[in-house]
Amino acid sequence: MPILKLKPTCKDYLWGGTRLRTEFGIEYDKDPLAESWELSCHPDGPSYIVNGEFAGKTLQEYIDIQGKEVTGTHCLDFEQFPVLIKFIDAKKDLSIQVHPDDDYALKNEGQYGKTEMWYVMDAQEGASLYYGFAKEVSEEEFEKRIHNHTLPEVLNKVMIHKGDVLFIDPGTIHAIGAGSLIAEIQQNSNVTYRVYDYGRKGPDGKERQLHVEKAIQVTKRKPPVADREFGCHVASCKYFTVDKVVLDGVRRKKLTGEADETSFVSVLVLNGEGKVSASGETVEVKKGDSILITAGSGEYELEGSLEALLTTV
Numbered sequence: 001m002p003i004l005k006l007k008p009t010c011k012d013y014l015w016g017g018t019r020l021r022t023e024f025g026i027e028y029d030k031d032p033l034a035e036s037w038e039l040s041c042h043p044d045g046p047s048y049i050v051n052g053e054f055a056g057k058t059l060q061e062y063i064d065i066q067g068k069e070v071t072g073t074h075c076l077d078f079e080q081f082p083v084l085i086k087f088i089d090a091k092k093d094l095s096i097q098v099h100p101d102d103d104y105a106l107k108n109e110g111q112y113g114k115t116e117m118w119y120v121m122d123a124q125e126g127a128s129l130y131y132g133f134a135k136e137v138s139e140e141e142f143e144k145r146i147h148n149h150t151l152p153e154v155l156n157k158v159m160i161h162k163g164d165v166l167f168i169d170p171g172t173i174h175a176i177g178a179g180s181l182i183a184e185i186q187q188n189s190n191v192t193y194r195v196y197d198y199g200r201k202g203p204d205g206k207e208r209q210l211h212v213e214k215a216i217q218v219t220k221r222k223p224p225v226a227d228r229e230f231g232c233h234v235a236s237c238k239y240f241t242v243d244k245v246v247l248d249g250v251r252r253k254k255l256t257g258e259a260d261e262t263s264f265v266s267v268l269v270l271n272g273e274g275k276v277s278a279s280g281e282t283v284e285v286k287k288g289d290s291i292l293i294t295a296g297s298g299e300y301e302l303e304g305s306l307e308a309l310l311t312t313v
Contacts, residue, residue, distance in 0.1 A: 001052045002259070002279040002297035006059065006290040008036035008087075009045035014202060017091030019181060024087065024288030035088050038290035039266050039311075041081035044190045047290065051283065059292070072263035072295035074313040080112065080188050082313055083240050085268055085290065087121075088182040094175050095208070096130060096151060096196040100218040101170035105191045108214070113170045116186030117235040117242060119309060120164040121270055124179030130155040132172050132224035142221055146212055151196050156223060167228050167235050171220040183268060185311055187239050193218065234309070242311050247274065249305030257310070259297040266311040267291040267302065274304015 008026065016034025020026045026036050037045035039059070046058040054062050060081065068076060075082055099105075099114035106112065118129075134156045137145075145151040155173065158166070160180060168174050173195070176182060193211035202208050234242040245255050249272075259265045259278065267276055273286040278293050278300035285291060285306070293300050302308065 001054065001281070002294050002300075003051070003276055003281050003283045004049050004054070004059070004062065004292040004294065005051040005283055006039060006047040006292060007050045008038045008047050008290065009040065011035040011037070011045065014200065015090055015092040015094050015178075017089045019089045020087055020288070025286070026087070026288055032091065033089065035086050037084065037086050038268060039083060039085035039292060040188070042084055042188055042190055069261075069296065070264070070294040072261060072313060074262045075264075082188055083266070083311060084186050084188045085266060085311060086184045086186070087288070088176065088180070088184055090176045090178055090180045090182065093178045093198065095194045095198075096155070096173060096175040097192050097194045098173045098215050098219045099168075099170050099189070100191060100193070100214070104218055105189065109191050111191060112187050112189045114187050114189040114191055115170055115237055115239055116168045116184055118166045118168070118176070119183040119185075119234065119242075119244075120160050120162055120180065121183055122162050122181040123160045123164075126159070127179035128157050128159050128177045129166070129180065130173065130175040130177070131158050131166055131168070132156045132174070133221060134223065136222045139216060139221065142219065143212070143216055146195050146210075149196070149199075165234055167230075167237075169220075169224070171218050172224050173219050183270065183309055185235070185240055185242050185309070240311050240313060242309055244307070244309055245302060246307050247272070247302065247304055253303060255302045256299060257302075258299050259293045259295055261296045263312040264295045265293040265300065267293065268309045268311070270307040270309065272304060272306030274302060274306045277301045277303070
């Protein structure tokens with residue numbers, strides 16, 4: 001079974017909106033719809049197979065049955081499936097937060113840290129995000145500004161537009177701003193240290209938990225490295241490589257690639273519609289769909305009028 005069509009687990013975080021439901025066709029019975037975990041083996045939000053003989057099983061259950069070879073030899077370097085892919089609809093500002101690296105997270109949380117990248121699928125006029133510090137700050141100033149609610153004053157505010165890409169190393173303080181629609185490719189981790197949340201309260205009427213002490217330990221307090229180069233890729237690191245494909249249905253109708261034994265290929269459809277074919281199997285896809293082509297499936301083909309992100313390890 002070379003092509004797996006996946007159904008996400010969804011999250012109703014208080015800052016979310018409705019666009020993933022109304023524009024991407026993602027089914028969810030709660031409001032808001034903040035995130036859909038489109039490719040995930042994480043126990044906090046697994047993705048489910050919807051086609052073929054394994055329909056109804058989680059992606060992790062499929063891997064356990066079929067063996068890790070379906071994920072590729074490069075994935076064998078990791079104890080867990082290495083990637084987690086999400087759609088994010090930020091109707092309101094997300095909390096200001098930071099992620100630890102692997103060493104810190106494994107020691108203190110029992111799971112991997114988080115390296116991630118954002119692809120901006122859409123942004124309302126004036127939308128922005130926070131990406132690191134605008135200037136170097138001391139540990140004392142960092143902690144003081146957390147407690148007196150002035151932290152945003154020293155953060156690097158970036159105006160965003162459709163098609164922008166940001167790569168977030170562990171230790172980089174960050175926050176997605178209101179009016180942003182994001183595709184996030186990240187390590188398979190759910191470790192987040194929240195340092196500022198605008199005083200908002202959760203469904204229980206209490207302010208959401210902050211993780212100040214841990215955040216202070218892991219945050220890089222210098223401005224981030226700007227304009228990282230990834231060669232011909234949208235982004236690339238030891239955990240994932242991301243490429244973008246655009247088929248206009250006229251001059252460029254098809255893309256051929258190979259899912260060799262080294263890695264699966266994730267196809268995340270950002271816009272349009274078409275079909276994915278591999279090993280004699282064809283699956284129709286549309287905006288919002290998430291497809292996994294298993295490692296070793298050989299040549300695959302995308303056809304139609306669509307935009308998609310392709311992720312491999």
